[in-house]
Amino acid sequence: MKSKAACAQLERRVQALEKELADCESRNGSDRLNQRYLEAILNNTNLPIYLKxxxxxxxxxNRQYERLAHITNAQIRGKDDFAIFPEPVARLFRTQDEEVVRRRTLIEFEETIPLPDGARTFLTAKFPLIDDEGGVYAVGGVCTDITAHKKAEAELREAEEKFRGIFEHSPVGIVHIDKNGAITESNEKLADILGTTVKEIVGIDALKSVPVEQMRTAIVTALSGKITHYEGNYSPVAGGAQRDIHTVFSPIFSSxxxxxxxxxxxxxIxxxxxxxxxxxxxxxxLEQRVAERTVQLDRRTLRLEETNIALKILLEKREEDKKELEERVMFNIEKFICPYLEKLKVRCPDTAQQAILxxxxSNLDEINSSFAHKQKDNLATLTPxxxxxxxxxxxxxxTKEIALILNLSPATVACHRQEIRKRLFLTNKKINLQASLMMLFPAVI
Known part of the structure; x- marks a missing residue:
């Protein structure tokens, strides 16, 4: 009986052990599956994760940590930061880890780490792992690469500083008005132009408080989406002389x-x-002076024209008088002197007297020759x-050809030729009669 009871008890014990073993194998399988899930998550995230x-x-x-640090999990396992990083970086990490252990809570740190691919900035969340007895048995860390974010922040900060510098030191006034019409920003130059302070400007309702109606209308138009201008007078808030200002209002659009x-x-302005x-x-x-000067010049020009006309008339009169005088001299020589000279030649046979005559x-001929340009009028003295x-x-x-044509004797023609030379004042001059007739009287003969 005891043997049977012992066997039954042993069998129940074996069954219990088998069940316990099956449960353990089931839990181990579940744990292995969970571990694979955890490893998959750790190795496929883009965040570096570690555990100390x-x-x-x-x-x-994890793999992202391996890629950034150029080190494998096997190479780093069992080593501390001083064996991997430069001493200043390792000292920083150790100080952070000790603070996490001391405070026993999650703490975020911003840190710049020199890596093989260059320095990178991370926002690292470090946290303690605490056992059932309340002791810290491990420290974990999840790193977020904020290098690009920090660069963007630096660029934005630089841009803001540049904008602020331009805003504050601009030679023109600058104002920002929100969509409700309230002034949110103003530089010192605008306050100077308006005769007030930045503190007095910021916060006022531009749609109600701006004293110039045209300027308020321009602001409303800009809030509707159009660039507008205002140019005109503005009275400073603190009083004083009016100022001329030119203002451009431009709408600001969001993305x-x-x-x-x-x-x-x-x-x-x-x-x-x-x-x-x-x-x-x-x-x-200047235009008035030019106009007055033009009138004066016109008057002087008119006087000059009148003077020129008068001078022209006088010159024409002088020419006419000269012509008349020349004709009178030639007429008197021919009618009143030459006839008596011919008589003297007949009555004074003495050689000396003939020489004087x-x-x-000759002198009379010389006088007549000075009036040669007037010989055309002397044609009237010629007979038909x-x-x-x-x-x-x-x-x-x-002479012979002329005598033959006119049925005259050559002597008669020669006599006429001598008379023609005489009447044209060519006597005793070595001037060809034909040339004189062609040159002086071609249009008349």
Missing amino acids: NADYSYILV DGAITGVMGICED TRRRRAEDALRKAHDE KVIQ AQLQIADLVRQGLS
Whole structure:
């Protein structure tokens, strides 16, 4: 009986052990599956993750950590930070780990780490692993690479500093108005132009408090999405002389196209306006002086024209008088002196007297020659027969040819030729009669 009871008890014990073994195998399989899941998560995330034991030696690191540090899990396991990183970096990590153990809570650290691919900045969340007895047996860390974010922050900060520098030191006034019409930003230059302070400007409702209606209208138009301008007078808040200002209001759009506010650029153009007014006044005065001077010149020109006409008339009169005088002199010589000179030649046969008469005749001919350009009028003194012979001489006919044509004797023609020379004041001159007739009287004969 005891043997059977012992066997039954042993059999139940074996069954219990078999069941316990099956449960253990089931749990181990489940644990292995969970471990594979955990490893898959750790090795497929883009965040570096590591775990250190209580001595701050590495227990494991994931693949992203391996890629960044250029080290494998097998190479780093069992080593601390001083065996992997430079002493200053290792000292920083150790100080952080000790703080996590001391405070027994998750702490975030921002750290810059020199890596083979260059320095990178991480935001690392370090946390303690605590056992059932309350002791810290490990320290874990999850790193987020914020290098690009920090670079963007630095660039944004630099851009903001540049904008602030431009904003504060701009030679023109700058104002920002939100979509409700409230002024949110203003630089000192705008306050100076408006005769007030930045503190007094910021916060006011531009749609209600701006004293110039046209300027309020321009702001409303800009809030509707259009760039607008205002140019005109503005009275400073603190009083004093009015100023001329030019303001441009431009709408500000968000990335989705919505209007978020208005940017205004204001310039004090008082000095420019005064300069323009002075220039305009000077221009008008110059135009007036030019007009007056033009009138004076026109008057002088008219007087000069009248004087020129008078001089022309006088010159024409002088020419006429000269012509008349020349004709009178030639007429008197021919009618009143030459006839008596011919009589003297007949009555004074003495050789000396004839010589004197010849000199007188030569001088008279010289006087007549000075009026050679007037010989055309002397054709009127020629008889019809002489005019006929003069025409034939001009044509180049000889004395015999002329005598034959006119049925005259050569002696008669020669006599007429001598008379023609005499009447044309060519006597005793070595001047060809034909050439004189062709040159002086071609259009008449």
